[in-house]
Amino acid sequence: MKKVHFIAIGGSAMHNLAIALHEKGYQVTGSDDAIFEPSKTRLEQRGILPNELGWFPEKITEDLDAVILGMHAHADNPEMLRAQELGIKIYSYPEYLYEQSKDKTRVVIGGSHGKTTITSMVLHCLHYHGIDVDYMVGAQLEGFDVMVKLTEDNEFMIMEGDEYLSSALDRRSKFLLYQPNIALISGIAWDHINVFPTFNSYKEQFSKFIDSIVNGGALIYNETDTEVVNVVENTERALKKFSYNIPAHSIDNGITYLETEEGPIPLEVFGDHNLMNLEGARAICKQLGMMDDDFNEAIQSFKGASKRLELINRTKDFVAYKDFAHAPSKVTSVTNAVKAQYKEKEVVGCLEIHTYSSLNPEFLVQYKGALDKADIKIVNYDPEALKIKRMEMISPEDIKKAFGDDSILVFTSSEELKNYIETLDKTNKVFLMMSSGSFGGTNLNELFKG
Incomplete structure (x- = not known):
């Protein structure tokens, strides 16, 4: 039986590889400093969830066949350093x-x-x-x-x-x-x-x-x-x-x-x-x-991958989708697709700018025209994220200028966005909620329950 240890086992890709190897018959162990759902439950169901969070060099033993290193692990990770010390082969996920x-x-x-x-x-x-x-x-x-x-x-x-x-x-x-x-x-x-x-x-x-x-x-x-x-x-x-x-x-x-x-x-x-x-x-x-x-x-029976134009709800009054779109080209193509599909309805295109790359002022201009096909255009971002990363602050006016549209509604908190959507007349509208995040933890199924 091959023995494999995962450094940063909780990641979306990493925990799936860990499960695949476990199901193949390998002896799988792992560590991480934070493990969220659904990774936590899925690892726990198979008996390979770490007993406690953190990094433990003593888990790295000479009988390991391989150590798999996730992107989440830093260059000074103590388990990785121990594996190097023992001369154990360290693989990246793709390797x-x-x-x-x-x-x-x-x-x-x-x-x-x-x-x-x-x-x-x-x-x-x-x-x-x-x-x-x-x-x-x-x-x-x-x-x-x-x-x-x-x-x-x-x-x-x-x-x-x-x-x-x-x-x-x-x-x-x-x-x-x-x-x-x-x-x-x-x-x-x-x-x-x-x-x-x-x-x-x-x-x-x-x-x-x-x-x-x-x-x-x-x-x-x-x-x-x-x-x-x-x-x-x-x-x-x-x-x-x-x-x-x-x-x-x-x-x-x-x-x-x-x-x-x-x-x-x-x-x-x-x-x-x-x-x-x-x-x-x-x-x-x-x-x-x-x-x-x-x-x-x-x-004909393919309904789409998770979070790719995934239907939230369809009622007699409105339709709501969520999409993983966050890069400018994706936002453009998805917004255009929804408008082409629902020509007779009013499209509400809502984008959460979530990644630090997208919040970079130099990159922000790549979004110019991305929401043009939407009838109501909304951008949501959290200035606190910029403070945490000590990035240059951007304003709602910067957003409008980058997108090339003064009509864009800019919200700097998910609560403001939620309140706006709750009070909006949803009749004959299609809502397109685009983000690689979660709109500050907003429950979209509850928001669009009809």
């Missing part, structure tokens, strides 16, 4: 995923936006047709108990490829460690400015990603994104290249229909970005041997 899949056909889906949804669509279609694969995805999916699955026997490993850093010891982008046989790039739009201070330094990661594809591998890409096309055209690698675009479709009475040779088929998802994601997923499934008819049959 260990590669170690688990190096004898499989690896499919890696990358891009600034859409990667979680495309990965989810591929897994949904494979699951629908009873095709068992190993996987790692960044959202909880209907029909899947965990976000990571690892086996000895499965032929394929489907992975969401993140461009963020690997660990405190390894400053490479995660997706550079997977060496895909089949890769996809959905789009390139500047993100993570805390580690990629210029757009060129960010874009360079995708060029490196293409270089990491195995010789003779396949590269699938969004031909409507000029930055993606640029990095694809500039590669000298001998790869099989396949592009995709928005498919033919129609919208009737709030339902999007995909045009196929067998006639129109209704979809549970909507918006140009999701239709684009669908075609990316189709291209991957085709590489895995799935016919178009089988893909079309399966994709």
